[in-house]
Every structure is written in structure tokens, then in C-alpha cells.
Amino acid sequence: MKNVPEVKLGIIAVSRDCFPMELSANRRKAVVEAYKKSNGNIYECLTTVENEKHMEKALEEVKEAGVNALVVYIGNFGPETSETLIAKQFNGPVMFAAAAEEKGNNLINGRGDAFCGMLNASYNLALRNVKAYIPEYPVGTADEVANMITEFVPVATALLGLKKLKIISFGPRPQDFLACNAPIKQLYNLDVEIEENSELDLYAAFNEHANDSRIPEVIASMEEELAEGNKMPGILPKLAQYEITLLDWMEAHKGSRDYVVFANKCWPSFQTQFGFVPCYVNSRLTARGIPVSCEVDIYGALSEYIGTCVSQDAVTLLDINNTVPDDMYESEIKGKFNYTLKDTFMAFHCGNTAACKLTTRTMKNQMIMARALEPNQEPNITRGTLEGDIVPGDITFFRLQSNADAELTAYVAEGEILPVATRSFGSIGIFAIPEMARFYRHVLIEKRYPHHGAVAFGHHGKAIYNLFKYLEVKELGFNQPKGMLYKTENPFE
Template identity: 90%
Template sequence: PKLAQYEITLLDWMEEHKGSRKYVVFANKCWPSFQTQFGFVPCYVNSRLTAMGIPVSCEVDIYGALSEYIGTCISQDVVTLLDINNTVPNDMYESEIKGKFDYTLKDTFMGFHCGNTAACKLTSGTMKFQKIMARSLEPNVEPNITRGTLEGDIVPGEITFFRLQSNAEAELTAYVAEGEVLPVSTRSFGSIGVFAIPEMARFYRNVLIEKRYPHHGAVAFGHYGKAMYNLFRYLGVKELSFNQPKGML
């Protein structure tokens, strides 16, 4: 009931404020205070809204919400927002990826969030507790307040990983990288998938870290790199990066 009321409240707010605008996105507070104030986590509701074409970013990530909006407009499909800072275990790579797909271990990573990805983009979805917060808050502190995640492996197939951002000089920057979600069981929790992007290690080091991007990236389900690259150029993005092939220093 609390989850349903939260969703209704957001939809009512949207109707009151959107006016003549066709699209609405949310950048909502979730981690780490939401569950202690409302008695649940908002991930599942966020996933439902995103499935309706109303992207919701986690952790008040405004540029993440704008990125999701761009992905929704270009792909005309559901998008998601994921952490990009989790590695694929070496034993999983050796047993499930090596020799089956043309990627090195450093080309792969785990795209993860607590449970915000729409059910239509999961191989199967299950309502669960938010495991990270449950470890510190339940059962001894406040029981049953971290329910509300939608867990499951993300559907395999082509993806575009991208983000619009502002730097310290208030200039727009962006990156675009095409890759895929591999049909490999993650054996983990949350909304999660085994992602592969060619030259990901160099891209992570020389773009995401060196150019100070946050750990959130937007995901569109399909290859839309050319359209996004051109859109970012039209927006006047100061610095536009991509996963450069081996031959490009």
C-alpha cells in the first residue's frame, strides 16, 4: 500500500506541474534516508514509472535524469541508470565469457543498481529487500523498512552507455559508448547485468576517471551512438568522449 501511494503521489505531482510539456522526468532522493522516513525503498516504483516513459534517476542525479530523458527520446524505449564501478569476477570471466565472446576481462563490468530497472528489461523480476541497507538497519534497528527493490538480471542484447554532465567550469561534457549485455547469469542481487564494451579499461581510466564523471551512467537498449553523438554536438558539448579503438592513442 505504501508503494502504491508513493507512485500515485508522484503521478499526481506530475500532472499538476507538467502543463503542456510532453515529457516529465524525476531526480529523486533515495539513498540513504528514504527508507527511514517512509518505511520502504522507492526502487520498484521508480522502475514502474520508467517503464511508462517517465525516467527516474537515483540519488538526486539531475544530469542522470537528463541523460535518461535523452535516451528515451532517441530510442523511443525504456532506459535505465546504473552504477558502472563494479568488476566481473575473474572466475566468472574464465567460466562464462572467455572463449565464448570476443572480450577481455577488462572489457567487461557489472552494471548495477539496487532495483530501479523496469521489469520489461529484466530476464525475470522479483520483489526483494535492499540488501545493502538491510545489513545495517535490519533486523535489530528498524525491521521491514528496506523492502521495495525489483531484482533480476538485465536482458542480454545491444546497449548504448552514455551520459551528459557539467564540469567544474559549468561546461557541458558527454560520453557515448556502444556495447552489449552478455547472456551470463550474474549470481548477484539488485538490477544487474554483465556488460561488455570494447576497450572498456582505457575508456574507464582515460574518460570516466580522468574527466571526473560520476559513477552513474544511462543505458539505452540498442545501438544509438551516432544519434547521441550528433545530439551532443548540437547541444554544444565542450568535450565529447567515446571508447576509442586500440589504434587511437
């Protein structure tokens, strides 16, 4: 994934001046050893912080080492002022964790009281209006703190990515698609930049790439990826031209930002003017870590990018689309999987899911658009979708959204795609999320979410939920288990 940041971890231990500094330093060494053993590299700052001068020296050391995500480790009670100033002055995500006591026969000179120090650290962070990532239970042994750091990495990756992200959009939301319209003020609150352009800008740039010398190379790449699914080879030159157009625009318009995603209009005039649908190109860029959301869904693109950072994998954006028919449930799901009919649904989009996430991949035309634009004739301008059933396995369904009042809200739910043939069209799968019916009613409908949801492949709910908590979303919904009522849920069956 070239369009996401690389986390370079560092750790600084802190020590209260009335406790032995060696206690905190030795515990830090143990954490570093535990993390390196099973997870990867972390820069160990050898300056243990007791005061503000130490704090400045330690920050200079991690800065010189290229650290962009930091762990403040409370090895003993900790110095309240200087430890929170570390987080205030460090330019990047910061996690706080504390040491558990080690031996029952060493609770005099070997007792650190970091359990107490963690409370004071959190209080002082609040006094200074400093954000920090604090694990669910932030006190532990060296191995446990190493695991906490592992869980911090995907959150830190997303935070670093958002800080350097630009969303580039083309065109207004299509008519009757106000579901994808949301106030952009919250983007700036997240440090995300946005560049909004006209479809004419995109069309002019596309025409300037006619006969581009790179087109044959991109066609060859498409042919290799599609293989036997290359059923409409005549459309590939236009799709290749469009892919190059977007990538060149990305490089030319990054500005001060390092990472870019797109939110592009894709109907109804796109087909009549460009002569194809852009779905396959969207899928190819998304597979490279450059999500391209459909229908100018700005917050959909933002959500996809978060999923990319967290999962380090391709994601997709799908409509929460249609129910599973009773007969299909009875014959292919009931008794084979532990879900009710109302736990299941089909999620679909025209053809924007990466080839690596489809069980089969076939180039087709967009059937829904063809009904209006090319009825009863050989498809031409509606060609360009990548179709197939989405690979079965664990998924996380989520979205970060600005509501009509410009308040940041979010939801996250874990589930799976079932290994059941959809018998339908587009990029599509049969999804199962526990207690989906209640989640659909009391989160998706009641909280006014649009029909688009981002899909990360794998169970990443913990990291995404922690990220949304860090971003201080006003409401954070999830699929609550049976017996845990939503606020507005009728308790009487």
C-alpha cells in the same frame, strides 16, 4: 511512450534563381516518395523557395501543417540568404541535406551543383549563428537523403523533448554523494526547466494520498507485472500510494512544460520515514517514459530522458559498479565472447530497472541499506526493490553532464550485456564494451564523470553522438578503438 514528443516532419526545397526551379522541385518529390516508401509520413511543402517571400510562404505552409521538425533540401545550388532564414525563423529542429547529381548524360540542364550549395549553406548558417543538423555526408540520391532523414528523427525527437522538459527533484544529494551534484546552469542553456523541492514536500504529498481510491487498481497492476516474483505483497499498498503521489505531482507541476522526469532522493532517511524503498516505483514510471533517477542525479535523469526519446523504449540508470571476477570470466566468458576481462564489468542499481528489461523479476529488499537500518532482522522498511539480471543484448552507455566548471560534457559507448548469470543482487548485468579499460581511465576517470551512467537498449550511439554534437558539448568522449590513442594515453606499453 507518452512522455516524449511526436516528430511531425516537413520538407522544403530551395532553388537558386539562375537554376531551373523544376530541378529542385522534382528532386524533392523523389525524396518524399523514397521516405514515405520505407519510413513513414513527411509533409511536402509545395512552395519551392527562391527568395525571402517564398521563404515566408513556405514557413506558413509547414506551420499550418503542424510540422515541428524540418528538412531544408538543397535541390540545386540554393539561395544562401532565404534558405538559412528558413532555419532561423522555423521554431524547431532543422536538417540540411543536398542533392547528388543523377545521370551522367544529363549534366548540362540537369546539373544542380548542390554539392557546392551545401558549402555555402553551412557558411551562411554560421554567419547568422543558426544551429542546424547536418548529416555526416549530407549529399545524396533520393534514397540516401531519405535515410539521412530517418537518422535525423531520433535527434529531432530529443531536441523537441528537451525544449519542453521539466526536471522535478526532491531533496539534496545525500551526504558523501557529491558525485551526483552538478551545476544546473547548463539545464537552462538547454531550455530545460528544473523544480527543486524538499523531501518534506514529497512526504506531505505522500501522506495526503493515504487511502486514495486508486490504490487498489495500482496494486492490481503491480501484482500482474510481478507475477511469481511478488514475494513481498505487504509493501505494495505503500508503493502504489507513492506512485500515485509522483504522477499527481507531475500533472500538477508541469506548468508550461509538456514532459517531466524526476530526480529523487532515495536514502538514507527515505526508508525510515516513508517505510519502503522507492526503486520499484521508479522502474514502473521509467517503463512509461518518465525516468526517475536515483540519488537526486539531475543529469542522470536528463540523460535517461534523452535515451528514452532516441530509443523510444525504456532505459535505465546504473552504477558502473564492479569488476567481473577472474574465475567467472575464465569459466563463462573467455572463448565464448570476443572480449578481454578488462572489457567487461558489472553495472548495477538497487532495483530501478523496468520489469520488461529483466530476465526474471522479483520484489526484494535493499540489502545494502538493510545492513545499516535493519541488521539481523526481517526486512521491513528496506522492501521495494525490483531485482533480477538485465536482459542480454546490445546497449548504449552514455551520459550528458555539467562538470564542476559548469561546462557541458558527454560520453557515449556502444557494447552489450552478456547472457551470463551475475550471481549477485539488485538490477544488474555483465556488460562488455570494447576497450573498456582505456575508456574507463581516459574518459570516465580523467574527465571526472560520476559513477552513474544511462543505458539505452540497442545501439543508438550514432544518434546520441550526433545530438551531443548539436548541443555543442565541450568534450565528447567515446571508447576509442585500439591504435587510436587518447590525448593523455601513454604510447609506450
